[in-house]
Amino acid sequence: MRRIEVTCILCPVGCRLTVTEEDGEWKVEGYGCRRGLAYGLEEAQNPSRVLITVIPVDDGELPVVPVKTSKPIPKNLLLKASKALAGLRVKAPVRLGQVIARNLLDLDVNIVATRSIKARRDRVEADGQK
Amino acid sequence: MPTRRVDLLVVGGGPAGLAAAARASELGVRRVVLVDERRWLGGILPQCIHPGFGLHRYGRDMTGCELAEKLIDRVSSLDVDVYTEAHTVRMGYESYLSKTAEVLTPRGAFRFRAKTVVYAAGARERTCFEAGIVGSRPAGVYTAGEVQEMMDVWGILPGREAVVAGSGDVGLIVARRLTLEGVKVKAVVELMPYPGGLLRNVVQCLEDYQIPLLLSHVVLAVEGSKRVESVLVAEVDENLRAREETVKRIPCDLLVIAVGLIPRVELLAGAGAMIDPKTGGPVVNEFLETSLPGVFAAGNALVINDLVEHAMEQGELAAESAYRFIEDGGFRSASWKRVRVGDGLRFVVPQLLAGFRDVKLYLRASSPSENARLLIPELGKSVRLRSVRPAEMITLTLKAEDVLKAERLTVKLV
Structure with a gap:
């Protein structure tokens, strides 16, 4: 039998859920509402999170651009995915929503920029106008 | 000019x-x-x-x-x-x-x-001075916001082994960011017996990465000459005073201050x-x-x-x-009624009401509790709250006509 402890985060109550699996039968205990039941199952069967990090930018107004995965990825792959992105660089300008890398770790998720970064030249021009 | x-x-x-x-x-x-x-x-x-x-x-x-x-x-x-x-x-x-x-x-x-x-x-x-942390002042002591800006705007990694003082939301989020960039977060140290940040951040920033949360603990001092070498951490008693026999040294090169x-x-x-x-x-x-x-x-x-x-x-x-x-x-001029903050609450905003418009009150609880009731006795109002946490703001909307007819207003949490 597998037994997984989950803290529900859907509201401030923070129910402590115990999710057990035996011969393919899943059981959740300790939940306070229906949403908590669903959350407990999801967290036990398929816990996933959006990964966020920053990627170095060449010739940008700022040296890095923040990025996220286009979908949540399995929780146990977060650190591996973060490592896989080491070495990735992007050239300015970068647009909000721009795809920086495709199909991370064959998970069918992309890495997208969450901030626009102008090219450094733009910055110099902006200063020159002052 | x-x-x-x-x-x-x-x-x-x-x-x-x-x-x-x-x-x-x-x-x-x-x-x-x-x-x-x-x-x-x-x-x-x-x-x-x-x-x-x-x-x-x-x-x-x-x-x-x-x-x-x-x-x-x-x-x-x-x-x-x-x-x-x-x-x-x-x-x-x-x-x-x-x-x-x-x-x-x-x-x-x-x-x-x-x-x-x-x-x-x-x-x-708030700074490490306001948190009462003594000892030397070497490089490697930053507020959580400074760490965020260094890492996520300027791309600078501020250390290799970190201790976070305080468990406010920014501190929790920084603990996760540091971990994802390969920094070892050795502990998040919280003075109170409950975390300072939102529950979702405690779970998704600390529990997800097995970062230890030391409740009822305090960072006492920083050690190191040029760079942070370690911090001294102790358990506190019910009066929030450090218990000397519990002092321990945690080696690290980064102290993140997240105390509000x-x-x-x-x-x-x-x-x-x-x-x-x-x-x-x-x-x-x-x-x-x-x-x-x-x-x-x-x-x-x-x-x-x-x-x-x-x-x-x-x-x-x-x-x-x-x-x-x-x-x-x-x-228009009005007779403003000052909302009195009763038991169980730290504050209420806005502080002055007259009843020109419906108003949303923002309130913060003094301590965590279950099955609490938010009361405004003068209005006969009672709202049941299944769970309150100081980290999560309570909001309550009052009708203008109710405020208008009340002579005094008191909010309390029981």
């Missing part, structure tokens, strides 16, 4: 200030000026690269950066005159329809004469606004107007918020109030 006459001056370009400027411009307020001291707008949003923003308001989960760009685009599309890298030196109250602000900008120094002001200058982080935020009210106080020692922000009425007529406050400068939506709705309410103030030449 050249003088510029404006209808609305917004001080601060974070979520509250941006929301205020946009709302005021959309309502038809002319001559709206927004000043911010930083190079880019958005306040702390651009350094918040994590999701969790705007879910309640836009129905989709955005990162802080994404929300910032959305808010900045909205203001850019409107007739708002924006000054960045603009430092407000002084604010003053000249008369009912004239408030002054002296501002140094790259376009020169200006004295603004404004009919109304929305003050949304945000908060600052304080509203930045120096300019407001300098102009004569009354400050509430409970919130650290100004005393305001249901229009979010401070004790200076026509000067409104919003966002973390008003009260430390835990959700960006609250900061934005305060900005919008302040803008609507400024619009009314300009149109009507001020508000």
Whole structure:
């Protein structure tokens, strides 16, 4: 039998859920509402999170651009995915929503920029106008 | 110094200030000026690269950066005159329809004469000095916000082995960011017996990565000559005093200070606004107007918020109030009732009510409890709350007619 402890985060109550699996039968205990039941199952069967990090930018107004995965990825792959992105660089300008890398770790998720970064030249021009 | 006459001056370009400027411009307020001291707008949003923003308001989960760009685009599309890298030196109250602000900008120094002001200058982080941490002061002691900006705006990794003092939301989020970049976070140390941040952050930032949370513990001292080499941590007793026999040394090269935020009210106080020692922000009425007529406050400068939506709705309410103030030449006089803060609560905002409009109260609990009731005895009002946490703001909307008929108002949590 597998037994997984989950803290529900859907509201401030923070129910402590115990999710057990035996011969393919899943059981959740300790939940306070229906949403908590669903959350407990999801967290036990398929816990996933959006990964966020920053990627170095060449010739940008700022040296890095923040990025996220286009979908949540399995929780146990977060650190591996973060490592896989080491070495990735992007050239300015970068647009909000721009795809920086495709199909991370064959998970069918992309890495997208969450901030626009102008090219450094733009910055110099902006200063020159002052 | 050249003088510029404006209808609305917004001080601060974070979520509250941006929301205020946009709302005021959309309502038809002319001559709206927004000043911010930083190079880019958005306040702390651009350094918040994590999701969790705007879910309640836009129905989709955005990162802080994404929300910032959305808010900045909205203001850019409107007739708002924006000054960045603009430092407000002084604010003053000249008369009912004239408030002054002296501002140094790259376009020169200006004295603004404004009919109304929305003050949304945000908060600052409490420092290691305020946390009472003694010892040496080597490199490697930063506030959580500084670490965020270093890593996520400038791409600098501030250390290899970290201890986080305090468990406020920014500290929890930084602990996760450090971990994902390969930094070993050895402990998050919290003085109180409960965490300072939102539950979702405790779970998704600490539990997800098995980062130890030491409740009822305190960072006593920093050790190291050039660089942080270790910190001393101890358990505290029920009076929050360190128990000497429990002192232990944790080797690390980075100490992150995440012990809370304080509203930045120096300019407001300098102009004569009354400050509430409970919130650290100004005393305001249901229009979010401070004790200076026509000067409104919003966002973390008003009260430390835990959700960006609250900061934005305060900005919008302040803008609507400024619009009314300009149109009507001020508000009708009223007998303001001071809301008394009873047992179980740290503060209430707004502090003064008259019953002109329905009003949303923001309240913070003193300690965690289950099955609590929020009471306003004078109104016979009782709201059952299944669970309250000091980290999660309680909100309650009161009807104007109820406020109008009450002689006194007291809020308490039992």
